[in-house]
Every structure is written in structure tokens, then in C-alpha cells.
Amino acid sequence: MAMTKASPHSGDGLAVRLRGVSKSFYGVRANDSVDFDLAWGEVHTLLGENGAGKSTLCSILAGLYRPDSGEFLFDGEPQAFKTPKDAFAAGIGMVYQHFRLVANLTVAENLALGHGDLGVRISQKDLEARAAALGERYGLPVDPSALVWQLSVGEQQRVEILKLLYRDARVLILDEPTAVLTPQEAEQLFKTMRQMAAEGRSVIFVSHKLHEVIAVSDRVTVLRAGKSVGAVATADASPKDLARMMVGRDLELPTREARDSYGDAVLAVKNMSVLGDRGNEAVHDVSFEVRSGEVVGVAGVSGNGQRELAYGLVGLRPPTAGTVLLDGDDVTATSVLDHIEKGFAYVPQSRLGMGLGPGLTTEDNLGLKAFRNPPFSIGPWLKAAAFKEQGATLIDRYDIRGVRPGLPIRLLSGGNLQKALIAREVTLEPKVLIARSPTRGLDVGATEAVRNHVLSERDRGTAVLLISEDLDELLALSDRLVVMFDGRIVGEMPAEDATAENLGLLMGGTVSEAG
Numbered sequence: 001m002a003m004t005k006a007s008p009h010s011g012d013g014l015a016v017r018l019r020g021v022s023k024s025f026y027g028v029r030a031n032d033s034v035d036f037d038l039a040w041g042e043v044h045t046l047l048g049e050n051g052a053g054k055s056t057l058c059s060i061l062a063g064l065y066r067p068d069s070g071e072f073l074f075d076g077e078p079q080a081f082k083t084p085k086d087a088f089a090a091g092i093g094m095v096y097q098h099f100r101l102v103a104n105l106t107v108a109e110n111l112a113l114g115h116g117d118l119g120v121r122i123s124q125k126d127l128e129a130r131a132a133a134l135g136e137r138y139g140l141p142v143d144p145s146a147l148v149w150q151l152s153v154g155e156q157q158r159v160e161i162l163k164l165l166y167r168d169a170r171v172l173i174l175d176e177p178t179a180v181l182t183p184q185e186a187e188q189l190f191k192t193m194r195q196m197a198a199e200g201r202s203v204i205f206v207s208h209k210l211h212e213v214i215a216v217s218d219r220v221t222v223l224r225a226g227k228s229v230g231a232v233a234t235a236d237a238s239p240k241d242l243a244r245m246m247v248g249r250d251l252e253l254p255t256r257e258a259r260d261s262y263g264d265a266v267l268a269v270k271n272m273s274v275l276g277d278r279g280n281e282a283v284h285d286v287s288f289e290v291r292s293g294e295v296v297g298v299a300g301v302s303g304n305g306q307r308e309l310a311y312g313l314v315g316l317r318p319p320t321a322g323t324v325l326l327d328g329d330d331v332t333a334t335s336v337l338d339h340i341e342k343g344f345a346y347v348p349q350s351r352l353g354m355g356l357g358p359g360l361t362t363e364d365n366l367g368l369k370a371f372r373n374p375p376f377s378i379g380p381w382l383k384a385a386a387f388k389e390q391g392a393t394l395i396d397r398y399d400i401r402g403v404r405p406g407l408p409i410r411l412l413s414g415g416n417l418q419k420a421l422i423a424r425e426v427t428l429e430p431k432v433l434i435a436r437s438p439t440r441g442l443d444v445g446a447t448e449a450v451r452n453h454v455l456s457e458r459d460r461g462t463a464v465l466l467i468s469e470d471l472d473e474l475l476a477l478s479d480r481l482v483v484m485f486d487g488r489i490v491g492e493m494p495a496e497d498a499t500a501e502n503l504g505l506l507m508g509g510t511v512s513e514a515g
């Protein structure tokens, strides 16, 4: 079984050496003559704005894409991987931004998949024992006999990483792994990453969270518009320095300005309960209000009912008890379409699954919710020109990058997808905006833009419900905070009283003494 230390190294002493690597898609240079050095035993961050070319570069290293030109040495040897299998066989493995596990196999079966072990008919028991031992050793606990679809995203990610370690990968590429993790899970992952580096493996890490980057990595290579602008040791860098290298200007993330009065309650939720996927009661007897011009933040560790709360509010899953009022109007049992027409806007967490039509163009996606009304349709006719015009305006205003006429939106980078989603929702001038982790996966510049959009909705008088696991963001934007734990609201406080500590305690299920 593959549990040896990473093997000794040869050649130039580097794990990976890239010189002048370029890759274009439909005429866009995703990577433009990139130089990159990865040492053995280091954690090396790739940093850059949304669309800067990070995932593309990772995918070249992992054999998914072949570079158009340039030199690629792995352990001193020139490489021309044809497929991810070739790269994996050589010792380079990647955990993609969007996972690729087989959902109806067990964890252990997923680990062995493609390894040949299934062919020699290793017993299920042996397989599970190996998986458990490996998980233990690297601080990546998973139940080896669980089916993958039953796992949380955090657990699925652990399986993805274990899959690489099972094959004794010497270079592990983690593309935005922490975007889907709770702060506690991220902490544990950082320990695992350091352990892998201490064993002589190399880890490539992609993240937009600058404090994480500095905490976990030895060096950072910055990409800007497909070009490498240089590498720095994190010991010499501050978050501010990194942000400046990345976007070429100084950035200050916006925060709300306190205000002493709010409008009337626009959204009023009374004793609402909503079922979860397995028929359990995921939201239990929840009551709260959001007033006009107010941001109410919902804090909580993911999986405590936030998703079902949002579903219940926007009509995706009718509540089993309680009422939802919009401006005093009962909307509890109405359809999603009714919700939209009455003034609900929703920014979901999963962009391609629920928010956007992956196969449609960006322009069509931007018009998707307004298409029933003029100027997009007149009588039964859809007006293509109006879609185009609206699309162009929003693409410009929301700085959505990488759009190519006629091509599907799914080709945009992750961060730009999120910008498109927000653009579409906010342009409807909603009365209530419900946003789940709206800046997850966004670069600092885009985060700045999205935060400004949320705050300008607040100033316009929209009632904003911000559901997030990012405490910094909740504290920066919310006028009032509620904490969800186990489907209930276990605490509520004005922004002035909220700190990361007291929120964290409530999120962990510790009810404060004050109640």
C-alpha cells in the first residue's frame, strides 16, 4: 500500500518548473507565458483575481489541459501529459474547484477507483480498513463505508484528498478547497497540508482569503490577467501587499455605516418550520423580521438549517408550519414565480446548479428572470435585442469578465459566475434580497464590488437577509445578527454587541449566559 514517504528527488531540485507556458480558449489567453517554480516540501499559493488563470494553470499541471506552448518540467523531466491519468501516474493529483467523485460508490470504493485495486479484487473490508487508516494518519476522518452522496461537502473534499494520498501523490493541487469549508474544517485542512509538506510532498493551494494564504503557505505566486507577476515568500508579505500585487491598487473592503432608524418590517417570518432532504425538520419554529434598509445576518456553521431557511422563504420548499409575510402579505404557500413577482430576489450558494442556466449565454442568463415583462417580451415574443442590451449593460456595470458572445455562461470563471448571478438578482430592484455566501470564492476586488452592491441595496431600502459562514463578512455588513444552530435561532443581537467570539460560541451550540 502506498504509504511511503515521497520518493527522493532528482534534476533541478524543483517539483515543478514552468517557463513561458501559455493556454488560450477561443482566443482568450487564460495563461500567458507563465513562469512558475514549485519546490519540494513547500505549500505554494496561486493567487489572482477571478479569471486570472489559476484553475487553468492547475489543470495544465494535472494533465487536464495541454499547454499551447512553453516548457513544463516535473522533477527535472520534460512532461507532456495527455490526460489526468498520466499526471496522476507520475505523482501529480488535483482536487478540482467542482468535485468529481462518483456519488453512488462508497468512500473506500472511490479511493480505489482507477487504482487497479478493484481489478485484483481486494476485499471490501481491506479497502475500508486502508481508507480509515489513511484518514486517521492525515487528520481527514471519513466513514469509509458511507456512500459519497450522503457526505457533506467538507467530507467529500476529504475523500478527494485521501484519493490523492492513497496513490501517494507527490504534488497535490487544491483549487479553492476552503471555499466550501467551515473555519474549523479549514484549520484542520491547513494542518494536513503542513503535514504533507513536512513529508516532502508539494502542495499548490488556491484561495482568495489572504489571511489564510499567509498562515498556511511558504510562498505565493501572483497571476494577473493570465500572466505571472512574481513570487513572494509569505514571511515578507502582508494581506495588503498581496492584494496590491493582485489587483494593482490598494483596496479597502467596505463596511456598513451605522444608522439609527429603519423602515417598517418588510419580511416577517413567524414560527416557520421547513423539512430537510431526509424528511427531518431542518428549520424549527423560526421567527424574525427584516426591516426596510436593514441587513440581517444569519450566522451558523453550514448544515444547521440555513439552506432550508432560504428555500422556505423563497418558495422553493413550502414551510410545514408558520407564515412568511412580505409587506404584510402572506406568501407562505405561493410559488417561486409568485415570490419573484412580489419582490423576492435570491442569490443561492450553488451558482450553476440552482442559480444559472449553465448552457445559456451570459446575456440570456442575465435576462432570465425578467423575460416575462417588457422590454424582454411583448405579448408572446421574446426580444433578443433587449436581452443583448440589458446583458451588455450589466456585464459592464458588474465587471463580469471573460464573457464571449454566443458562448455558454459555464465557461466563465467561478467568481465571474457569482457576479453575474448577483447582477441579475439586484437589477430586479427587489423588496427583499436573500443572499447566501454571496462573496464565497470571489477575489478581493470582486468582494469589494459585491459588498458595495449589498450595501447599496440596503440604502435603497431593500430588506436584506445575508446568510453566511464568513464571520468577517457578517460583522462588516449586518445591522443585526441572528445565529442558527440545529434548525433554531439560538441568539439575536444588534451589530454593536456582536463579536466573532460570542457568535462563534452560539454557532457551536453554547447558549450564552445572558440568554
Ligand SMILES: Nc1ncnc2c1ncn2[C@@H]1O[C@H](COP(=O)(O)OP(=O)(O)OP(=O)(O)O)[C@@H](O)[C@H]1O
Pocket: 025, 026, 028, 029, 030, 048, 049, 050, 051, 052, 053, 054, 055, 056, 057, 401, 402, 411, 412, 413, 414, 415, 416, 441, 443
Ligand atoms: N474550458 C474553458 N473554455 C473556455 N474558456 C475558459 C475555460 N476555462 C477557463 N476559461 C477562461 O479562461 C480564463 C481563466 O479562467 P480560470 O478558470 O483559470 O480563472 P481562475 O483564476 O481560476 O478564476 P476564479 O478565481 O474565478 O476561479 C477566464 O476568462 C475563463 O473564462
Ligand SMILES: [Mg+2]
Pocket: 054, 055, 056, 097, 175, 413, 414
Ligand atoms: Mg478557478
